[in-house]
Amino acid sequence: MPLLTQDEAQALLKKVLSYSKADECEINLTGTITGNIRYARNSVSTSGGISTNTLVVSSAYGKKLGVATINEFDDASLEKVVRRAEELAKLAPENPEFVSFLGPQKYAEPVMFVPATAAITPKQRADAVAQSLQVAKDTKTVAAGFMEDTTTMNAMMNSKGLFAYNTSTGVNFSITMRTEDGKGSGYATRGYNDFTKLDTKKASQIAADKGLKSATARAIEPGKYTVILEPAAAAVLLENIFFGLDARQADEGRSFLSQPGGKTRLGEKLVDERVNMYSDPLNPELPTSTWAGDGRPQEKVSWIEKGVIKNLTYSRYWAEKKGVKAIPGPDGVIMEGGTKSLEELIKGTKKGILVTRLWYIRPVDPQTLLLTGLTRDGTFYIENGEIKFPIKNFRFNESPVIMLNNLEELGKVERTVSVESNVNYLIPPMKIRDFTFSSLSDAV
Amino acid sequence: MKRRDFIQLAGMGAGALMLPVSSLANTITAEELLVPGLDVSQKKRLADVGLNTARSNGATYADVRIGRYLNQFVITRENKVQSVRNTESYGVGIRVIANGTWGFAATNEVTPDGIKKATERAVTIAKANSKFQKEPVKLAAEKGYGEVSWKTPIQKNGFEVPIKEKADLLLNANAKAMEKGANFINSIMFLVNEQKYFASTEGSYIDQDIHRTWPNFQVTMIDKASGQFKTRSAFSAPVGMGYEYLDGKAQDKIQGPGGITLYNKSYDIVEDATFAAEQAKQMISAKSVEPGKYDLVLEPSHLWLTIHESVGHPLELDRVLGYEANYAGTSFATLDKLQSKTFQYGSKAVNFVADKVQPGSLGAVGYDDEGVKTKQWDLVKDGILVNYQAIRDQVHILGQGESHGCCYSQSWRDVQFQRMANVSLQPGKTQLTPDQMIAGVEKGIYIVKDGSFSIDQQRYNFQFGGVLFFEIKNGKIAGMLKDVAYQSNTQEFWNSCAQVCDERDYRMNGAFNDGKGQPAQSNAVSHGSATARFNGVNVINTGRTL
Numbered sequence: 001m002p003l004l005t006q007d008e009a010q011a012l013l014k015k016v017l018s019y020s021k022a023d024e025c026e027i028n029l030t031g032t033i034t035g036n037i038r039y040a041r042n043s044v045s046t047s048g049g050i051s052t053n054t055l056v057v058s059s060a061y062g063k064k065l066g067v068a069t070i071n072e073f074d075d076a077s078l079e080k081v082v083r084r085a086e087e088l089a090k091l092a093p094e095n096p097e098f099v100s101f102l103g104p105q106k107y108a109e110p111v112m113f114v115p116a117t118a119a120i121t122p123k124q125r126a127d128a129v130a131q132s133l134q135v136a137k138d139t140k141t142v143a144a145g146f147m148e149d150t151t152t153m154n155a156m157m158n159s160k161g162l163f164a165y166n167t168s169t170g171v172n173f174s175i176t177m178r179t180e181d182g183k184g185s186g187y188a189t190r191g192y193n194d195f196t197k198l199d200t201k202k203a204s205q206i207a208a209d210k211g212l213k214s215a216t217a218r219a220i221e222p223g224k225y226t227v228i229l230e231p232a233a234a235a236v237l238l239e240n241i242f243f244g245l246d247a248r249q250a251d252e253g254r255s256f257l258s259q260p261g262g263k264t265r266l267g268e269k270l271v272d273e274r275v276n277m278y279s280d281p282l283n284p285e286l287p288t289s290t291w292a293g294d295g296r297p298q299e300k301v302s303w304i305e306k307g308v309i310k311n312l313t314y315s316r317y318w319a320e321k322k323g324v325k326a327i328p329g330p331d332g333v334i335m336e337g338g339t340k341s342l343e344e345l346i347k348g349t350k351k352g353i354l355v356t357r358l359w360y361i362r363p364v365d366p367q368t369l370l371l372t373g374l375t376r377d378g379t380f381y382i383e384n385g386e387i388k389f390p391i392k393n394f395r396f397n398e399s400p401v402i403m404l405n406n407l408e409e410l411g412k413v414e415r416t417v418s419v420e421s422n423v424n425y426l427i428p429p430m431k432i433r434d435f436t437f438s439s440l441s442d443a444v
Numbered sequence: 445m446k447r448r449d450f451i452q453l454a455g456m457g458a459g460a461l462m463l464p465v466s467s468l469a470n471t472i473t474a475e476e477l478l479v480p481g482l483d484v485s486q487k488k489r490l491a492d493v494g495l496n497t498a499r500s501n502g503a504t505y506a507d508v509r510i511g512r513y514l515n516q517f518v519i520t521r522e523n524k525v526q527s528v529r530n531t532e533s534y535g536v537g538i539r540v541i542a543n544g545t546w547g548f549a550a551t552n553e554v555t556p557d558g559i560k561k562a563t564e565r566a567v568t569i570a571k572a573n574s575k576f577q578k579e580p581v582k583l584a585a586e587k588g589y590g591e592v593s594w595k596t597p598i599q600k601n602g603f604e605v606p607i608k609e610k611a612d613l614l615l616n617a618n619a620k621a622m623e624k625g626a627n628f629i630n631s632i633m634f635l636v637n638e639q640k641y642f643a644s645t646e647g648s649y650i651d652q653d654i655h656r657t658w659p660n661f662q663v664t665m666i667d668k669a670s671g672q673f674k675t676r677s678a679f680s681a682p683v684g685m686g687y688e689y690l691d692g693k694a695q696d697k698i699q700g701p702g703g704i705t706l707y708n709k710s711y712d713i714v715e716d717a718t719f720a721a722e723q724a725k726q727m728i729s730a731k732s733v734e735p736g737k738y739d740l741v742l743e744p745s746h747l748w749l750t751i752h753e754s755v756g757h758p759l760e761l762d763r764v765l766g767y768e769a770n771y772a773g774t775s776f777a778t779l780d781k782l783q784s785k786t787f788q789y790g791s792k793a794v795n796f797v798a799d800k801v802q803p804g805s806l807g808a809v810g811y812d813d814e815g816v817k818t819k820q821w822d823l824v825k826d827g828i829l830v831n832y833q834a835i836r837d838q839v840h841i842l843g844q845g846e847s848h849g850c851c852y853s854q855s856w857r858d859v860q861f862q863r864m865a866n867v868s869l870q871p872g873k874t875q876l877t878p879d880q881m882i883a884g885v886e887k888g889i890y891i892v893k894d895g896s897f898s899i900d901q902q903r904y905n906f907q908f909g910g911v912l913f914f915e916i917k918n919g920k921i922a923g924m925l926k927d928v929a930y931q932s933n934t935q936e937f938w939n940s941c942a943q944v945c946d947e948r949d950y951r952m953n954g955a956f957n958d959g960k961g962q963p964a965q966s967n968a969v970s971h972g973s974a975t976a977r978f979n980g981v982n983v984i985n986t987g988r989t990l
Contacts, residue, residue, distance in 0.1 A: 038962050040767045044576040046859055047569060048548060056471075067529070069471045071552065088473060093525045093611065122572070133576075144769035146962040176770040182778075185769075252628065253666040253673055256990065260671030270990075359773075362898045364909060364929060367673060368988040372907050372929075374900045395898070395905050395931065401990055419771075438984060439931050441905035442776065 003031040003153040006165045012073070013157035019082040022059035022089060026101045026158035028293065030054050033151045035120065037129050040144040042136050044129065059085035063098040066090070099316040102295040103160040111287040112168030117195040118151040120171075125149070128200045132175055135204035141211050143204065145175040149195060156295060164291045170424070171195045172417050176377060177207040178444075179215050184390075185444050186210025187357050187377035189232050191417035191424040193287060210356055210378035214390040219440055220381065222394055226352035226408065227435040228345050228382070231416035231427040233355045233375075237400040238427065239418050240361075240369055241277075242333045245303060247312035247322070256369040256401060257309065265309050271404035273307040279330030285415055286426045288331035296328045303333065307404075337413040337428025345411045345431055347385040352431070354380040354387060358396070361420055369399045374441055393444075394437035406433045472532045474516070477603045481512045481534075481639050482554075484651050488591070491643035493556045494538045497563040499645065503540040503547075503570070505583065506563070507644040507814060510536045510554060511856035514637040516603060520614045521630045522622060528607055535856040538563045542570035544580025546837075550857040583836045584847045586816050588647020594810025596655040597803065598686025602635040605687050613690065614661075617717035621663045624721030627673075631661035631717075634682075634956070636968075640813070648815040656806055656968055657689050658682035658956055659713050665724035674727040674926075676720040677911055679745060679893060680711045681953040682968065684806045701882050701890055702914040702921045706745065708951050709804060723912060730924035733913070735985045739888035739942075740930060740978045741881055746910050747869070748953035748971035749894040754934040755789075755796055756867040756971065758903035759823050760960075761834040761841065771962050773901025776934065777829060782842070787829040790938030793976075795870040796824040798833055800849055805866045805970035806954045807850075813860040816849035823867065827939070835862045854965040863965075864958055868972035872944035878975040881943055888916035889928060889983065894953070896929060896986075907931045909986070927987035937978060945974035 004012065009029055016027050035049035056069045059082065066088030070081040128147060136143035149171040157163045174189040187210065188203040229237075250257035250264040257265045280300040281288045290298050294316065302310045311327055319326030346354060356378030364370040375393045382388065411429035418425065482490075491508040498506030513533040519526045535552035536559055547570025551562040602610075614631040621629045636656040643649045659680050666673040683689050692712025700706045705719055742750065757763065758775040766774055781787035789796075800807045800818035811817055814836055822830050834842060835851040853860035882890060895909030913925040932940075954970035 036963060039576075040769055041765070043578055044573050045767060046546070046548065047573060048859065050550065050857060054470075067471055069531075071470065084471075084473065088471070091473075091607075092528060095526065096524060097526070126572075142766065142769070144766060146770055148963065174770055178766070178769060178774075182774070253668070253671065254628065254664050254675075258671060258673070261668060359901055360898045362896050364896045364907075364986045365927075365988065366675075368990050370986055370988050372896065372898045374898070374905065376901055393900065393905075395900070395907060397907075397929075397984070397986065399988060399990070402988065438907075439905060439982075441900045442933070443773070443900035443902035443904050 003033065003151065003167065009153065009155035009165055010163060013155060016055065016057065016078050016082060017157055017159060019079045020059065020159060022061055022086050024060040024101050024159050026058045027156060028056040029155045031153040034148060035125060036146065036148040037125050038146045039129055039133065042133055042143050055081060057081050057085040059089045060098065061089050063094045063096060064089045064092045065095055065098055066092055097317040099320060101158045101160050102162050104162050105291065105295055105297050107164060107290045107297050108282055110166040110168070110290045111282060111284065112166065112193055112289065114169045114194040117149060117169035117171055117193065120149050120195050128198065131201040132204040135201060135208055136177060139208040139212065141177040141179060141208045143175065143177055145173070147171065147173045154289070158295070162295050164295060166289055168289070169193050171198055172422060173198055173200060173203060174419070175204050175207045177204065177211040179211055183444055184211045184215030185377045186214060189417045189419065191415060214378050217390040217392045219392045222437045222439050224434040224436055226349065226431065226433045228349065228352060228354045228429060228431050230342065230356050230429050231414045232419065233358045234427050234430055235416050235418045235425050236358050236361045236420050237371060237403065238335065239421060239423065240363065240371060241400050242330065244369065245313045245329065247314045248318040250312060256367060257312070266312055268309060269307045270309050270401060271304065271307045272407040274407060274410065275304055275307050275404050276336040277304040277333055278302045279333050283334060283426070286332045286334060286424060292328035296326060298328060298331065301327055301330065332424055334426040335413070335428060338410040340409070340411045342411055342429045345409060345429055346382055346387065349382045349385060349431065352382040353391065354382055357419065359419070364397065369401050370397060371399065372397050374443070393441040395439045395441055396436055397438045398436045403432050403435065408433050470532050472530050474530050474607050476532070477514050477516060477530050487641040487651070488643065488649050490554060490556065490559055491641065491649065494559045494563045495643060495645050497560045498538070498540045498567060501564060501567040503542045503567050505541040505645055507539050507642060508536060508559070509813065509853070509856055510641040512639040513855050514603065516635040518607060518610045518614060518633040520611065520618060522618055522628065523615060525611045533855055536562065537853065537856045537859070538566045539859060540566045540570055541581050542567045543574035545570045545574035545577045546581060547573065548859040581837050582840050584839045584845055586646060586836060586847060589650060589815070589817065590647065591649045593651040595653040596684055596808065598655045598688065600687040602657050602687035603637060613713060617661060617713045620714050621717040621721040624718055625665070625725060626663045626721040627666045628664040629661055629717065634658040634660070642811065642813065642815050644815045646815065650811045650815055652810055654809060655686055656682060656684055656956065657687060659690060659711065661717060663717065663720040663724050665721065665728060667728050672728050674724050676724040676727065677893060678713065678720065679707055679716050680713065682806060682956050683804055684808045684970070685804050700743065701878050704892060704912065706743070726924050727926060730926040732987050733925045733928045733983060733985050735983055737980045738983045739885045740981045741878065741885060741888055741890040741916065741975060742978065743890070743892045743975050744951040744973045745893045745953050746891045747973045747976060749897055750908055751867055751869055751971045751973060752955065752969070753897060753899045754903055754906055754937065755823070756864045756969070758934065759832050760862055760864060761832040761838050762862045764832060765838070765841070768960065772960050776902045776904050782829055782832065785828065788827050788939060789824045789829045789935065790827045791941045792827050793872060793944055794824055794827050794938050794941050796867055797870055798823050798848065798865040798867050800865050802866055802970065802972065805952055806968035807866040807970055812849045812851045813853050814851040816847045816851065818849040821848055833862065833865055838862065852967055854967065858965050861961060863960065863967040864969045866970045866972070869944060869976065871947040871950045871974040874946065876943060876945045878945055878949060881945060881975060881977050882916055882921065883919040885916045885977065886918055889925060890914040890916055890921065904933050906934065927985045928983060929986050930981050930983050932981055937981065940978045940980060941976055942979050943977040945976070947974065949974035
């Protein structure tokens with residue numbers, strides 16, 4: 001089934017809703033078309049694609065909720081899924097945290113859909129990969145990469161009169177270029193809503209350049225260093241703050257945002273005053289949905305302003321209990337930056353380390369948001385404003401909260417992709433002092 | 445292990461419990477979980493449509509996997525049932541070789557026409573990709589097994605146990621933890637049933653019924669005055685067993701060092717939740733560790749994850765060859781190290797065996813997802829690297845003629861590829877108990893249950909935390925420690941292995957969500973060991989203040 005237009009989706013959802021006999025009913029419809037190509041050792045290893053449509057029906061009797069899903073769309077199937085959700089609701093234990101569905105909402109017009117991405121052909125995918133493989137051939141490097149494009153339609157309707165619809169497109173690309181002797185490795189990643197912005201050749205050249213330049217890495221002592229984190233490296237650390245903004249966890253005392261005596265850090269200065277983080281569904285460089293999966297509008301929200309925690313995310317249940325606005329979690333976060341390019345940040349650094357990418361990030365202590373992980377695919381020593389030589393990879397133990405208190409300088413914002421979560425962000429490269437590297441790694 | 449699912453779930457408010465959720469699965473009723481799928485003769489007829497279509501379109505090999513994947517989750521917190529979900533994912537995946545190149549396609553239309561179309565698509569993809577292929581795919585020989593079947597030998601089908609009974613068990617465990625002063629507890633029962641039918645052009649028609657069970661919880665204790673909080677996770681293991689794992693038989697309870705209770709082939713969740721609350725309280729007031737070198741005594745509920753990351757992954761042949769270079773990474777354990785026959789992976793006490801057959805393990809199946817009969821094989825013998833894990837299209841690179849039988853796909857819609865088998869440290873041959881082992885340690889730490897984990901992309905440098913840490917002073921447990929993590933290098937670490945307890949102490953643990961591939965797929969895998977001692981390992985202090 002192709003993706004439905006707004007009118008088609010509305011008609012389908014109305015029909016499903018007409019079958020409902022429950023106190024309340026809410027229906028979510030998602031259609032996704034994805035395509036991907038994976039390559040390694042300079043050859044395509046797998047490629048595939050799938051088109052799926054899923055209808056989720058949530059039926060409630062009082063505080064008893066049943067959820068059923070289906071991917072068949074004939075009338076009999078549609079009625080069956082509604083009956084099934086109702087049966088499940090009747091059997092379910094009462095959930096004291098159930099909150100009645102939302103009434104009609106006003107949403108801004110989303111700007112996530114780019115026709116060129118939705119119209120991508122297998123040939124375009126193959127050509128994009130061929131350009132990357134050509135770079136490998138020209139530079140005598142070994143390429144391993146992955147490209148995945150997605151076109152999505154989301155719609156929802158409920159018995160309280162709410163209706164929402166949007167479409168979006170996206171493409172994520174990542175490339176690792178290794179030297180033939182396995183002594184050097186470089187990486188680049190790109191994410192866009194618009195496929196025509198993706199330049200696989202340029203990204204592959206950057207990865208190959210880093211791979212070739214990192215081949216003669218020297219070991220230097222672990223310890224505290226000034227680092228310049230490229231956006232892809234910073235993203236995997238900072239997203240642990242974004243994912244940890246839940247008010248309930250903070251109120252319950254089990255978050256880095258909790259304080260002794262049941263208080264939280266909301267309204268308090270947490271990091272350097274130059275740190276500003278927000279989400280904005282209408283940002284043209286990082287457009288996201290203007291509504292959340294439960295129908296709440298997604299608006300521009302400031303999370304950290306001048307280093308102060310301005311807002312936390314709430315489930316509707318917790319917001320009702322606390323008597324505050326139920327702000328949903330963001331789909332993409334933007335960190336404000338400065339005006340300098342990465343090269344200018346390097347130029348202004350007396351001694352430091354340039355980090356291309358961080359890898360295998362895992363929480364060590366949720367109390368302080370201490371994380372561990374390693375540098376990977378291009379780590380270089382900087383002296384007197386110049387990259388002097390490649391260095392062996394390090395393991396770090398660092399908290400993004402402590403790190404943002406040791407901020408030296410921010411560069412120009414770029415769109416990047418987290419290798420851990422696949423989420424896209426707008427994040428600047430950043431210079432940080434006293435970043436803690438705790439041991440050396442022989443990994444290339 | 446994979447993290448993406450965890451992040452998505454944490455966002456959904458399920459706390460820190462990790463579980464994979466397939467976005468493509470349909471929700472069904474508990475009764476529908478018990479409805480039998482197609483009978484074998486119907487599956488054979490459908491599979492033959494795919495095999496014949498592949499042949500007539502010029503494929504030289506084809507396999508058809510008809511899969512019905514059932515999950516049940518019962519999720520609770522404190523005195524509430526938060527969610528009960530039953531899901532079903534049903535469809536067929538067809539893999540072919542045409543022009544010497546793999547092609548794959550999947551469909552949820554499990555009809556002759558749906559299978560025919562998907563097979564044609566798989567052949568088209570194979571032919572299109574063959575222009576990028578440098579060498580044709582070479583498959584190790586495998587005989588056709590005819591019509592055969594295999595079932596996880598369960599005693600009690602968890603899907604037949606009423607949901608109320610499962611929810612009550614979790615709520616009872618929650619209540620016990622709360623009575624002991626816990627501030628919060630999140631608990632979950634997670635059941636899996638894979639009904640898989642495999643047919644290939646080599647004459648195999650294999651019907652398998654696979655069960656897995658995982659009860660889990662997280663108890664959180666908060667010290668209001670200081671704001672400190674600690675979480676103690678369940679001492680359960682995810683298992684390839686039925687609901688009998690929840691029987692909590694007395695014979696499966698082990699009194700471990702430091703006064704702790706550990707579990708072997710069955711688990712008492714209510715008792716463990718009680719202990720968890722008591723221990724979480726002690727974890728807050730424990731002494732912060734002094735960094736330095738310690739002899740580590742690692743309990744099987746902890747050591748499994750170190751084995752998984754530092755032995756299981758680097759010995760996957762596709763990683764060694766570079767197929768995972770862009771994501772999971774490559775491996776330090778390069779082919780020349782195997783060929784030298786002298787690479788000292790560990791000390792003489794270190795023997796690693798891979799298998800897909802251990803009863804009760806997550807990896808146990810009769811046949812893998814490309815129709816290879818499963819077995820056990822050596823990876824490291826007396827400390828020397830002797831083999832990898834490889835499947836039909838790569839084992840020839842090792843000069844071996846037989847696949848190891850560790851090919852797996854997480855569902856009908858994903859292409860199968862090499863996945864980790866169970867990889868286990870063999871118990872020591874000399875009689876030795878954990879208490880006797882500890883008695884020989886002057887300055888050490890006894891670590892129980894897996895915690896934080898991270899390893900580099902070639903599997904050299906790693907860092908592991910844990911849940912409970914006990915200081916060992918002059919052969920005796922001297923109280924609890926906190927803020928402990930150890931860092932080492934794989935080869936150095938396994939060469940520092942001085943002793944492994946005997947087979948009486950051998951137990952398995954594992955994970956449902958081992959991640960690999962792009963798009964990423966989950967694999968369930970177990971790792972067995974007895975308690976083992978590692979001399980002079982670097983321990984760091986992870987305590988910080990904001």
